[in-house]
Amino acid sequence: MIQELKTSYGHLFEDALINEILQVGTYKEVPSGFKLIEIGAYIKGMPLLVSGAIKILREDTDGNELLLYYIEKGETCSMSMTCCVGRTKSEIRAIAEKETKLIMIPVQKMEEWTAKYKSWRHFVLGSYHTRLNEVLHTLDSIAFDKMDERLVNYLKEKVRVNNKNRIDNTHKEIAYELHSSRVVISRLLKKLERLGKVTLHRSHIEVLDL
């Protein structure tokens, strides 16, 4: 755990803080698809990602989802932070996109470290900044882009986060995360295939050039 923490956060935090994290943090490994946070749940701790990726999803009143963004190595969940401080319910769902390693920090330490460590303050504020901007870009995409552009961006992100050109999802799953319908996504994917940008297979997509 020491080694992994230093690799991901060594350049961000001073040694004293790293040591504190080692003392109070709980190391956790979760498989792909593991649900870390459910909507409406109270959050017990703040996660520091060591490796892997977590997808953050929003849900409408009918239970349909919408992918907001991914959290990756060296990042944390801003929603968790405020939920911890304010003791409010989670407004989002968090699911591991792939196998993920993380360290959970107890709530009360968050506040304590904010007063104590400058690097921690920067990390916390920086995380908020990143997240707010991330949500804004998601919002841009929904408000300003058509579905074909959103799909292309979705595929690009997926390729980047998973670091491979093969996307192991069905059209149905993709439609779900984009808050669209399977038929529409199939239609658009077919168009992308005709343009030579992807090749389609059963239950997976090969991304050639987007």
Added chain:
Amino acid sequence: MIQELKTSYGHLFEDALINEILQVGTYKEVPSGFKLIEIGAYIKGMPLLVSGAIKILREDTDGNELLLYYIEKGETCSMSMTCCVGRTKSEIRAIAEKETKLIMIPVQKMEEWTAKYKSWRHFVLGSYHTRLNEVLHTLDSIAFDKMDERLVNYLKEKVRVNNKNRIDNTHKEIAYELHSSRVVISRLLKKLERLGKVTLHRSHIEVLDL
């Protein structure tokens, strides 16, 4: 200034902090429509709202706008905070919705007070929390709601923020903030009038019951 600061922030900040704010803050009054922040600009200070309201807008690549949310008395602009810390450009535009009084805090104090005052830390984190949730709700509305619902919510918000049932905007202006077109908004407003929820006049709308 002392009186107004205490009224708006007295219950949030300890006296020592109030005094510091009085020493370094600059009092400012801006008229309705005044542009406080432009997209791409660097932000010089962090605003604390004493009275009035500021609307925060996002712009697409073609220059069309989208209303994100309002900032009101006792609140601050989270975007400014992070821009101050990170010295990054603004991703949003801020325009006074009505006559607004505010106090500008110099950048470097932000960091200093975060270490020094617990109430400041809570205020800063709380602001982020509120904003992040606010943006999420805006996003919900865009992703999940149809235009008629969005329009009703827009009118409700406008009535609440301005504290009067008369909305002094043209259909064109409303269309602009909702990122729609004038004809569509006229159509939907007419429908609302037929339902007895509003009455339409030239350049203003009377809200009866939404």
Added chain:
DNA sequence: AGCACTATGTAACCTATGTTACTGAGAACA
């Protein structure tokens, strides 16, 4: 092989929203 299940392809259709164009009604002003 035969069967059931799931993923995908595709056509036909519906609706919300956007676009263009034209109208008349008020407002501003010479």
Added chain:
DNA sequence: TGTTCTCAGTAACATAGGTTACATAGTGCT
């Protein structure tokens, strides 16, 4: 008063995207 501008009402039309329905092709199991 006449002219010009802005604002709003409305019709006609285009299109993206959602819905329903059905066909076909893999996949896995017996």
